Amino acid sequence: AQRVTQPEKLLSVFKGAPVELKCNYSYSGSPELFWYVQYSRQRLQLLLRHISRESIKGFTADLNKGETSFHLKKPFAQEEDSAMYYCALSGAGNQFYFGTGTSLTVIP
Amino acid sequence: DGGITQSPKYLFRKEGQNVTLSCEQNLNHDAMYWYRQDPGQGLRLIYYSQIVNDFQKGDIAEGYSVSREKKESFPLTVTSAQKNPTAFYLCASTAQGKGYNEQFFGPGTRLTVL
Numbered sequence: 001a002q003r004v005t006q007p008e009k010l011l012s013v014f015k016g017a018p019v020e021l022k023c024n025y026s027y028s029g030s031p032e033l034f035w036y037v038q039y040s041r042q043r044l045q046l047l048l049r050h051i052s053r054e055s056i057k058g059f060t061a062d063l064n065k066g067e068t069s070f071h072l073k074k075p076f077a078q079e080e081d082s083a084m085y086y087c088a089l090s091g092a093g094n095q096f097y098f099g100t101g102t103s104l105t106v107i108p
Numbered sequence: 109d110g111g112i113t114q115s116p117k118y119l120f121r122k123e124g125q126n127v128t129l130s131c132e133q134n135l136n137h138d139a140m141y142w143y144r145q146d147p148g149q150g151l152r153l154i155y156y157s158q159i160v161n162d163f164q165k166g167d168i169a170e171g172y173s174v175s176r177e178k179k180e181s182f183p184l185t186v187t188s189a190q191k192n193p194t195a196f197y198l199c200a201s202t203a204q205g206k207g208y209n210e211q212f213f214g215p216g217t218r219l220t221v222l
Binding site: 006009032034036043044045046049086088090093094095096097098099100101 | 139141143148149150151152153156158166198200202204209210211213214215216
């Protein structure tokens with residue numbers, strides 16, 4: 001069965017500190033992995049995807065197939081990073097599976 | 109701020125009534141989705157459609173129904189059979205094909221059953 005696990009419901013870090021949001025997945029195949037973000041009063045939107053291997057707003061995420069993980073990292077957290085973050089997986093048939101989300105709070 | 113629109117933003121319904129949530133997109137996307145978002149449970153897939161006149165059940169389809177008569181529209185009906193319908197409902201769409209799997213989301217509809 002396909003599943004995405006985000007073990008932390010809440011995460012608080014101080015401004016300027018490193019932040020890591022964890023995501024583990026299980027999928028029998030070659031999935032595409034994504035991170036979506038939902039800022040207060042805004043729509044859910046794509047932050048980054050593993051196939052692009054890009055850095056968006058200072059965030060990066062590396063797909064580790066051995067550990068089946070796709071953790072989101074940023075070396076220096078900013079207040080504007082406070083939001084809800086969802087890890088998601090796309091498999092065959094264009095179906096998406098989302099984790100339960102991690103609410104990140106960056107403390108000034 | 110086009111793309112995907114959902115209406116209404118807030119919806120109230122009495123127990124025992126069916127209610128239909130609207131979702132329209134002008135992105136020419138083939139696939140459309142309905143999710144339910146509850147605190148602590150993330151997004152759970154209700155129904156999705158990859159092509160007009162075809163749709164598949166997601167993980168929590170019981171008590172819901174959909175139609176896809178037009179490419180642009182994917183309305184969701186919450187029936188009286190849905191035991192706990194109070195929730196935030198999100199519609200999304202995506203273009204088909206590998207490499208184009210980004211989902212675009214609507215602003216959501218908050219349904220409250222009184």
